[in-house]
Amino acid sequence: MRERENWKEKIKNVLALECDGVTASRDLKDRIDRQILESQKEAGNMKKFSMKKLVIGVAAGCLLVSGGVFATGHAVSLSTHSFLPNAYRSYSDLGKAERELGYTADAVESFSNGYEFERMIVDEWQGEDETGNAVYTFKQLDITYGRKGEEKVSLTAEKPVETPVRDRAPGAVRQVGDITLYYDVTTFKFVPPDYQLTEEDQANLERDDFTISYGSDEVQIQQSSHVTWNKDGISYQIFGFDLSLSADEMFDMAEEVMGTK
Protein backbone atom coordinates (compact mmCIF):
# COMPACT_ATOMS: atom_id res chain seq x y z
CA MET A 1 0.00 0.00 0.00
CA ARG A 2 2.80 2.36 0.99
CA GLU A 3 4.73 1.49 -2.14
CA ARG A 4 1.62 2.24 -4.21
CA GLU A 5 1.39 5.67 -2.58
CA ASN A 6 5.09 6.29 -3.19
CA TRP A 7 4.67 5.33 -6.82
CA LYS A 8 1.66 7.65 -7.17
CA GLU A 9 3.56 10.48 -5.54
CA LYS A 10 6.60 9.87 -7.72
CA ILE A 11 4.62 10.04 -10.96
CA LYS A 12 2.80 13.16 -9.80
CA ASN A 13 6.11 14.84 -9.00
CA VAL A 14 7.63 13.84 -12.32
CA LEU A 15 4.63 15.18 -14.23
CA ALA A 16 4.69 18.37 -12.17
CA LEU A 17 8.35 18.77 -13.08
CA GLU A 18 7.40 18.32 -16.73
CA CYS A 19 5.07 21.31 -16.39
CA ASP A 20 7.57 23.43 -14.52
CA GLY A 21 7.89 26.69 -16.43
CA VAL A 22 5.02 25.87 -18.77
CA THR A 23 2.72 28.88 -18.62
CA ALA A 24 0.13 30.32 -20.95
CA SER A 25 1.73 32.70 -23.42
CA ARG A 26 0.76 36.34 -23.36
CA ASP A 27 -1.04 36.25 -26.67
CA LEU A 28 -3.11 33.14 -25.89
CA LYS A 29 -5.90 35.22 -24.34
CA ASP A 30 -5.87 37.58 -27.33
CA ARG A 31 -6.25 34.61 -29.66
CA ILE A 32 -9.15 33.30 -27.59
CA ASP A 33 -10.89 36.68 -27.64
CA ARG A 34 -10.37 37.01 -31.38
CA GLN A 35 -11.75 33.53 -32.03
CA ILE A 36 -14.78 34.25 -29.87
CA LEU A 37 -15.39 37.41 -31.83
CA GLU A 38 -15.06 35.55 -35.13
CA SER A 39 -17.42 32.81 -33.96
CA GLN A 40 -19.97 35.37 -32.93
CA LYS A 41 -19.67 37.12 -36.26
CA GLU A 42 -20.46 33.90 -38.04
CA ALA A 43 -23.39 33.15 -35.79
CA GLY A 44 -24.51 36.66 -35.07
CA ASN A 45 -27.31 38.63 -36.54
CA MET A 46 -25.83 40.88 -39.16
CA LYS A 47 -27.28 44.37 -39.23
CA LYS A 48 -27.16 46.42 -42.36
CA PHE A 49 -27.89 50.08 -42.85
CA SER A 50 -28.52 52.26 -45.83
CA MET A 51 -25.93 54.99 -46.24
CA LYS A 52 -28.35 57.20 -48.12
CA LYS A 53 -28.29 60.53 -46.35
CA LEU A 54 -26.00 59.49 -43.56
CA VAL A 55 -23.48 58.83 -41.79
CA ILE A 56 -22.26 60.12 -38.57
CA GLY A 57 -23.42 57.59 -36.11
CA VAL A 58 -24.54 54.04 -35.87
CA ALA A 59 -25.73 52.37 -32.75
CA ALA A 60 -25.22 48.75 -31.86
CA GLY A 61 -28.45 47.00 -31.06
CA CYS A 62 -30.55 50.03 -31.95
CA LEU A 63 -29.87 49.99 -35.68
CA LEU A 64 -29.59 53.73 -35.78
CA VAL A 65 -28.19 55.62 -38.68
CA SER A 66 -28.63 59.30 -38.24
CA GLY A 67 -30.15 61.35 -40.98
CA GLY A 68 -29.25 64.69 -42.40
CA VAL A 69 -25.67 64.06 -43.38
CA PHE A 70 -24.22 62.88 -46.67
CA ALA A 71 -21.24 60.60 -46.80
CA THR A 72 -18.64 61.41 -49.42
CA GLY A 73 -16.73 58.12 -49.44
CA HIS A 74 -17.30 54.96 -51.41
CA ALA A 75 -19.42 52.93 -49.01
CA VAL A 76 -23.11 52.69 -49.66
CA SER A 77 -24.01 50.69 -46.57
CA LEU A 78 -22.73 49.90 -43.11
CA SER A 79 -22.95 46.60 -41.30
CA THR A 80 -22.01 45.27 -37.90
CA HIS A 81 -22.29 42.14 -35.86
CA SER A 82 -23.35 43.35 -32.47
CA PHE A 83 -23.20 40.76 -29.74
CA LEU A 84 -24.44 42.00 -26.43
CA PRO A 85 -22.67 39.40 -24.26
CA ASN A 86 -19.45 41.20 -25.22
CA ALA A 87 -20.62 44.27 -23.37
CA TYR A 88 -18.80 45.66 -20.34
CA ARG A 89 -21.17 45.87 -17.40
CA SER A 90 -19.18 48.25 -15.22
CA TYR A 91 -18.26 51.83 -16.02
CA SER A 92 -14.88 51.18 -14.42
CA ASP A 93 -14.11 49.09 -17.51
CA LEU A 94 -14.03 52.23 -19.67
CA GLY A 95 -10.22 51.94 -19.86
CA LYS A 96 -10.53 48.39 -21.25
CA ALA A 97 -13.10 49.53 -23.79
CA GLU A 98 -10.86 52.42 -24.82
CA ARG A 99 -7.91 50.06 -25.29
CA GLU A 100 -10.16 47.97 -27.52
CA LEU A 101 -11.22 51.13 -29.32
CA GLY A 102 -7.65 52.33 -29.74
CA TYR A 103 -8.12 55.81 -28.30
CA THR A 104 -9.74 57.63 -25.40
CA ALA A 105 -13.15 59.23 -25.68
CA ASP A 106 -15.25 61.58 -23.57
CA ALA A 107 -17.87 59.82 -21.45
CA VAL A 108 -19.70 60.07 -18.14
CA GLU A 109 -20.98 57.49 -15.68
CA SER A 110 -24.30 59.30 -15.17
CA PHE A 111 -26.14 62.44 -16.23
CA SER A 112 -27.60 65.04 -13.90
CA ASN A 113 -31.09 64.32 -15.29
CA GLY A 114 -30.97 60.82 -13.83
CA TYR A 115 -29.74 58.71 -16.74
CA GLU A 116 -27.19 56.20 -15.43
CA PHE A 117 -24.65 53.86 -17.01
CA GLU A 118 -25.93 50.38 -17.88
CA ARG A 119 -23.39 48.84 -20.26
CA MET A 120 -20.87 49.63 -22.97
CA ILE A 121 -19.61 47.80 -25.99
CA VAL A 122 -17.05 48.35 -28.73
CA ASP A 123 -18.46 47.38 -32.10
CA GLU A 124 -16.65 46.97 -35.36
CA TRP A 125 -18.50 48.42 -38.32
CA GLN A 126 -17.86 47.74 -41.95
CA GLY A 127 -18.49 50.14 -44.82
CA GLU A 128 -19.52 48.22 -47.93
CA ASP A 129 -19.79 49.15 -51.59
CA GLU A 130 -22.77 48.35 -53.82
CA THR A 131 -21.65 44.78 -54.31
CA GLY A 132 -21.23 44.19 -50.59
CA ASN A 133 -17.44 44.32 -50.56
CA ALA A 134 -15.84 45.89 -47.50
CA VAL A 135 -14.22 49.23 -48.29
CA TYR A 136 -13.28 50.09 -44.71
CA THR A 137 -13.92 49.22 -41.10
CA PHE A 138 -14.06 51.32 -37.96
CA LYS A 139 -14.67 50.77 -34.29
CA GLN A 140 -17.31 52.52 -32.28
CA LEU A 141 -17.76 52.92 -28.55
CA ASP A 142 -21.42 52.59 -27.61
CA ILE A 143 -22.53 53.32 -24.05
CA THR A 144 -26.12 52.74 -22.96
CA TYR A 145 -27.75 54.73 -20.17
CA GLY A 146 -31.08 54.06 -18.48
CA ARG A 147 -33.57 56.04 -16.44
CA LYS A 148 -36.48 54.41 -14.66
CA GLY A 149 -39.57 54.16 -16.82
CA GLU A 150 -37.87 55.83 -19.81
CA GLU A 151 -36.43 54.71 -23.12
CA LYS A 152 -32.69 54.11 -23.16
CA VAL A 153 -30.22 56.73 -24.30
CA SER A 154 -26.96 55.89 -26.07
CA LEU A 155 -23.71 57.78 -26.33
CA THR A 156 -21.52 56.73 -29.25
CA ALA A 157 -18.03 57.79 -30.27
CA GLU A 158 -16.04 56.91 -33.35
CA LYS A 159 -13.34 58.30 -35.58
CA PRO A 160 -15.10 58.89 -38.92
CA VAL A 161 -13.58 57.20 -41.94
CA GLU A 162 -15.63 59.20 -44.41
CA THR A 163 -16.04 62.96 -44.28
CA PRO A 164 -19.57 63.75 -43.18
CA VAL A 165 -21.26 66.66 -44.95
CA ARG A 166 -24.45 68.05 -43.50
CA ASP A 167 -27.17 68.57 -46.09
CA ARG A 168 -30.21 69.51 -44.10
CA ALA A 169 -31.23 72.25 -41.73
CA PRO A 170 -30.83 71.02 -38.16
CA GLY A 171 -33.78 70.94 -35.78
CA ALA A 172 -31.75 73.04 -33.33
CA VAL A 173 -28.16 74.19 -32.81
CA ARG A 174 -26.05 75.08 -29.77
CA GLN A 175 -22.60 76.56 -29.97
CA VAL A 176 -20.13 75.60 -27.22
CA GLY A 177 -16.84 77.41 -27.82
CA ASP A 178 -15.73 76.36 -31.27
CA ILE A 179 -17.83 73.20 -31.24
CA THR A 180 -21.28 73.13 -32.81
CA LEU A 181 -23.91 70.77 -31.45
CA TYR A 182 -26.68 69.72 -33.83
CA TYR A 183 -30.06 68.33 -32.78
CA ASP A 184 -32.15 66.37 -35.26
CA VAL A 185 -35.20 64.16 -35.24
CA THR A 186 -35.35 61.38 -37.80
CA THR A 187 -38.04 58.85 -38.59
CA PHE A 188 -36.64 55.35 -38.93
CA LYS A 189 -38.38 52.54 -40.64
CA PHE A 190 -36.77 49.26 -39.59
CA VAL A 191 -37.40 46.49 -42.05
CA PRO A 192 -36.34 42.85 -42.64
CA PRO A 193 -33.40 42.24 -45.01
CA ASP A 194 -35.67 41.10 -47.85
CA TYR A 195 -38.14 43.97 -47.51
CA GLN A 196 -39.41 45.49 -50.77
CA LEU A 197 -39.84 49.25 -50.72
CA THR A 198 -43.37 50.57 -51.24
CA GLU A 199 -44.25 53.67 -53.26
CA GLU A 200 -44.80 55.51 -50.00
CA ASP A 201 -41.32 54.47 -48.85
CA GLN A 202 -39.86 55.76 -52.10
CA ALA A 203 -41.58 59.08 -51.60
CA ASN A 204 -40.52 59.30 -47.94
CA LEU A 205 -36.91 58.61 -48.85
CA GLU A 206 -36.90 61.94 -50.68
CA ARG A 207 -37.30 63.63 -47.29
CA ASP A 208 -34.24 64.58 -45.24
CA ASP A 209 -35.66 63.24 -42.00
CA PHE A 210 -36.61 59.75 -43.09
CA THR A 211 -34.46 56.67 -43.53
CA ILE A 212 -34.80 52.94 -43.93
CA SER A 213 -32.73 50.47 -41.92
CA TYR A 214 -32.51 46.86 -42.96
CA GLY A 215 -31.95 43.99 -40.55
CA SER A 216 -34.86 43.89 -38.10
CA ASP A 217 -37.24 40.95 -37.73
CA GLU A 218 -40.33 43.00 -38.50
CA VAL A 219 -41.35 46.39 -39.87
CA GLN A 220 -41.26 49.02 -37.16
CA ILE A 221 -41.35 52.82 -37.28
CA GLN A 222 -39.68 54.92 -34.57
CA GLN A 223 -38.62 58.50 -34.04
CA SER A 224 -34.98 59.06 -33.19
CA SER A 225 -33.76 62.19 -31.41
CA HIS A 226 -30.06 62.81 -31.64
CA VAL A 227 -27.44 65.37 -30.81
CA THR A 228 -24.16 65.20 -32.68
CA TRP A 229 -20.83 66.98 -32.42
CA ASN A 230 -17.18 66.53 -33.34
CA LYS A 231 -14.33 67.03 -30.93
CA ASP A 232 -10.63 66.23 -31.29
CA GLY A 233 -11.25 64.20 -34.43
CA ILE A 234 -13.93 62.05 -32.80
CA SER A 235 -17.61 62.10 -33.79
CA TYR A 236 -20.00 61.86 -30.86
CA GLN A 237 -23.69 61.26 -30.75
CA ILE A 238 -26.30 61.06 -28.02
CA PHE A 239 -29.51 59.52 -29.22
CA GLY A 240 -32.50 57.45 -28.39
CA PHE A 241 -35.83 56.37 -29.82
CA ASP A 242 -39.17 57.87 -28.84
CA LEU A 243 -37.53 59.96 -26.12
CA SER A 244 -39.34 62.47 -23.96
CA LEU A 245 -36.22 64.68 -23.85
CA SER A 246 -36.24 68.15 -25.39
CA ALA A 247 -33.47 69.51 -27.61
CA ASP A 248 -32.15 71.64 -24.73
CA GLU A 249 -32.07 68.67 -22.36
CA MET A 250 -30.11 66.66 -24.91
CA PHE A 251 -27.72 69.56 -25.51
CA ASP A 252 -27.14 69.73 -21.74
CA MET A 253 -26.32 66.01 -21.70
CA ALA A 254 -23.86 66.54 -24.54
CA GLU A 255 -22.18 69.33 -22.61
CA GLU A 256 -21.86 67.07 -19.58
CA VAL A 257 -20.02 64.58 -21.79
CA MET A 258 -17.82 67.37 -23.15
CA GLY A 259 -17.12 68.50 -19.60
CA THR A 260 -18.35 72.02 -20.13
CA LYS A 261 -21.35 71.74 -17.83
Added chain:
Amino acid sequence: MTEEALVRQLKEGDKTSFDLLYEKYKNMALHTAYLITGDLPGSEDVVQDTFVKVWLHCRELKEDSGFKAWMMQILVRTAYRSGKKKSRELPDEEILQKADKGQSFSSMEQVIAREEAEIIAGAVRALPIKQRTVVVLYYYQEYKISEIAAMLGVLEGTVKSRLHTARKMLRGSLTSDPGMIVREPV
Protein backbone atom coordinates in the same frame (compact mmCIF):
# COMPACT_ATOMS: atom_id res chain seq x y z
CA MET B 1 -16.67 36.85 -5.53
CA THR B 2 -17.30 33.09 -5.50
CA GLU B 3 -16.75 30.90 -8.55
CA GLU B 4 -20.46 30.15 -8.68
CA ALA B 5 -21.26 33.87 -8.86
CA LEU B 6 -18.70 34.28 -11.65
CA VAL B 7 -20.25 31.41 -13.58
CA ARG B 8 -23.74 32.90 -13.12
CA GLN B 9 -22.52 36.19 -14.56
CA LEU B 10 -20.64 34.38 -17.32
CA LYS B 11 -23.90 32.75 -18.38
CA GLU B 12 -25.42 36.22 -18.62
CA GLY B 13 -22.65 37.18 -21.00
CA ASP B 14 -20.32 38.98 -18.60
CA LYS B 15 -16.89 39.12 -20.23
CA THR B 16 -15.09 40.15 -17.04
CA SER B 17 -16.25 36.96 -15.32
CA PHE B 18 -14.97 34.96 -18.28
CA ASP B 19 -11.61 36.71 -18.02
CA LEU B 20 -11.37 35.93 -14.29
CA LEU B 21 -12.23 32.26 -14.80
CA TYR B 22 -9.66 32.07 -17.58
CA GLU B 23 -6.99 33.55 -15.31
CA LYS B 24 -7.89 31.05 -12.60
CA TYR B 25 -7.71 27.94 -14.76
CA LYS B 26 -5.46 28.80 -17.69
CA ASN B 27 -2.27 27.18 -16.39
CA MET B 28 -3.96 24.14 -14.93
CA ALA B 29 -5.68 23.64 -18.27
CA LEU B 30 -2.45 24.18 -20.16
CA HIS B 31 -0.52 21.68 -18.02
CA THR B 32 -3.16 19.01 -18.50
CA ALA B 33 -3.32 19.60 -22.24
CA TYR B 34 0.48 19.61 -22.46
CA LEU B 35 0.84 16.32 -20.59
CA ILE B 36 -1.81 14.68 -22.74
CA THR B 37 -0.67 15.98 -26.13
CA GLY B 38 3.05 16.23 -25.38
CA ASP B 39 3.19 19.28 -27.59
CA LEU B 40 3.42 22.81 -26.16
CA PRO B 41 2.10 24.87 -29.11
CA GLY B 42 -0.58 22.25 -29.65
CA SER B 43 -1.61 22.41 -26.01
CA GLU B 44 -2.13 26.17 -26.31
CA ASP B 45 -4.44 25.45 -29.24
CA VAL B 46 -6.34 23.01 -27.04
CA VAL B 47 -6.72 25.61 -24.27
CA GLN B 48 -7.82 28.16 -26.86
CA ASP B 49 -10.49 25.83 -28.27
CA THR B 50 -11.61 24.92 -24.77
CA PHE B 51 -12.17 28.47 -23.56
CA VAL B 52 -13.88 29.48 -26.80
CA LYS B 53 -16.26 26.55 -26.27
CA VAL B 54 -16.71 27.61 -22.63
CA TRP B 55 -17.80 31.08 -23.75
CA LEU B 56 -20.05 29.90 -26.54
CA HIS B 57 -21.72 27.05 -24.65
CA CYS B 58 -21.69 28.21 -21.01
CA ARG B 59 -25.48 28.43 -20.93
CA GLU B 60 -25.60 24.66 -21.43
CA LEU B 61 -23.92 24.14 -18.04
CA LYS B 62 -26.73 23.13 -15.69
CA GLU B 63 -25.06 23.45 -12.29
CA ASP B 64 -22.96 26.57 -11.72
CA SER B 65 -20.95 24.69 -9.10
CA GLY B 66 -19.88 22.15 -11.73
CA PHE B 67 -17.92 24.60 -13.86
CA LYS B 68 -14.46 23.13 -13.30
CA ALA B 69 -15.53 19.56 -14.08
CA TRP B 70 -17.42 20.74 -17.16
CA MET B 71 -14.51 22.82 -18.40
CA MET B 72 -12.10 19.94 -17.79
CA GLN B 73 -14.36 17.58 -19.70
CA ILE B 74 -14.19 19.89 -22.71
CA LEU B 75 -10.44 20.29 -22.33
CA VAL B 76 -9.64 16.61 -21.96
CA ARG B 77 -11.78 15.59 -24.92
CA THR B 78 -10.26 18.34 -27.05
CA ALA B 79 -6.74 17.39 -25.97
CA TYR B 80 -7.45 13.73 -26.58
CA ARG B 81 -8.61 14.43 -30.13
CA SER B 82 -5.63 16.69 -30.72
CA GLY B 83 -3.16 14.22 -29.24
CA LYS B 84 -4.46 11.40 -31.37
CA LYS B 85 -3.53 13.34 -34.48
CA LYS B 86 0.02 14.03 -33.42
CA SER B 87 3.11 12.09 -32.65
CA ARG B 88 3.48 10.86 -29.13
CA GLU B 89 7.06 11.99 -29.06
CA LEU B 90 8.15 15.41 -28.04
CA PRO B 91 10.33 17.21 -30.56
CA ASP B 92 14.01 16.69 -29.69
CA GLU B 93 14.52 20.35 -28.88
CA GLU B 94 11.69 20.23 -26.32
CA ILE B 95 13.24 17.20 -24.68
CA LEU B 96 16.57 18.99 -24.52
CA GLN B 97 14.89 22.06 -23.06
CA LYS B 98 13.37 19.84 -20.41
CA ALA B 99 16.65 18.16 -19.70
CA ASP B 100 18.47 21.45 -19.39
CA LYS B 101 15.83 23.08 -17.29
CA GLY B 102 16.57 24.36 -13.88
CA GLN B 103 18.16 22.57 -11.06
CA SER B 104 21.83 21.97 -10.64
CA PHE B 105 22.40 18.58 -9.04
CA SER B 106 25.34 18.29 -6.81
CA SER B 107 25.18 14.96 -5.05
CA MET B 108 25.13 11.49 -6.57
CA GLU B 109 21.71 10.94 -4.98
CA GLN B 110 20.34 13.96 -6.81
CA VAL B 111 21.85 12.84 -10.09
CA ILE B 112 20.16 9.48 -9.71
CA ALA B 113 16.86 11.13 -8.79
CA ARG B 114 17.07 13.30 -11.86
CA GLU B 115 17.82 10.36 -14.13
CA GLU B 116 14.97 8.43 -12.61
CA ALA B 117 12.57 11.35 -13.14
CA GLU B 118 13.63 11.64 -16.77
CA ILE B 119 13.11 7.94 -17.33
CA ILE B 120 9.64 8.02 -15.78
CA ALA B 121 8.72 11.14 -17.74
CA GLY B 122 9.90 9.52 -20.96
CA ALA B 123 7.95 6.38 -20.19
CA VAL B 124 4.75 8.37 -19.58
CA ARG B 125 5.28 10.31 -22.80
CA ALA B 126 5.71 7.05 -24.68
CA LEU B 127 2.35 5.70 -23.51
CA PRO B 128 -0.46 5.54 -26.08
CA ILE B 129 -2.78 8.52 -25.74
CA LYS B 130 -5.62 6.54 -24.13
CA GLN B 131 -3.38 5.35 -21.33
CA ARG B 132 -1.47 8.62 -21.06
CA THR B 133 -4.71 10.57 -20.63
CA VAL B 134 -5.87 8.50 -17.67
CA VAL B 135 -2.39 8.58 -16.11
CA VAL B 136 -2.35 12.39 -16.29
CA LEU B 137 -5.85 12.71 -14.86
CA TYR B 138 -5.37 10.08 -12.16
CA TYR B 139 -1.84 10.73 -10.99
CA TYR B 140 -1.29 14.39 -11.80
CA GLN B 141 -4.75 15.93 -11.42
CA GLU B 142 -5.75 13.32 -8.82
CA TYR B 143 -9.23 12.77 -10.17
CA LYS B 144 -11.22 9.75 -9.03
CA ILE B 145 -11.86 6.88 -11.40
CA SER B 146 -15.55 7.84 -11.58
CA GLU B 147 -14.69 11.45 -12.44
CA ILE B 148 -12.30 10.40 -15.20
CA ALA B 149 -14.94 8.06 -16.61
CA ALA B 150 -17.43 10.96 -16.75
CA MET B 151 -14.89 13.24 -18.41
CA LEU B 152 -14.00 10.74 -21.09
CA GLY B 153 -17.51 9.40 -21.53
CA VAL B 154 -16.45 5.81 -20.83
CA LEU B 155 -17.27 3.22 -18.18
CA GLU B 156 -15.33 3.17 -14.90
CA GLY B 157 -14.15 -0.31 -15.81
CA THR B 158 -12.60 1.11 -18.98
CA VAL B 159 -10.66 3.68 -16.96
CA LYS B 160 -9.44 0.97 -14.55
CA SER B 161 -8.43 -1.17 -17.47
CA ARG B 162 -6.49 1.69 -19.11
CA LEU B 163 -4.75 2.48 -15.82
CA HIS B 164 -3.82 -1.16 -15.39
CA THR B 165 -2.42 -1.29 -18.93
CA ALA B 166 -0.55 1.96 -18.36
CA ARG B 167 1.07 0.69 -15.15
CA LYS B 168 2.04 -2.49 -16.90
CA MET B 169 3.58 -0.58 -19.80
CA LEU B 170 5.38 1.81 -17.48
CA ARG B 171 6.77 -1.08 -15.52
CA GLY B 172 7.91 -2.68 -18.75
CA SER B 173 9.60 0.52 -19.90
CA LEU B 174 11.29 1.14 -16.60
CA THR B 175 12.57 -2.37 -15.99
CA SER B 176 14.09 -2.41 -19.46
CA ASP B 177 16.27 0.49 -18.34
CA PRO B 178 19.34 -0.96 -16.60
CA GLY B 179 19.68 2.04 -14.31
CA MET B 180 16.18 1.80 -12.97
CA ILE B 181 15.14 -0.11 -9.88
CA VAL B 182 11.40 -0.59 -10.00
CA ARG B 183 9.20 -1.44 -7.09
CA GLU B 184 5.91 -0.52 -8.67
CA PRO B 185 2.91 -2.34 -7.27
CA VAL B 186 0.29 -3.61 -9.70
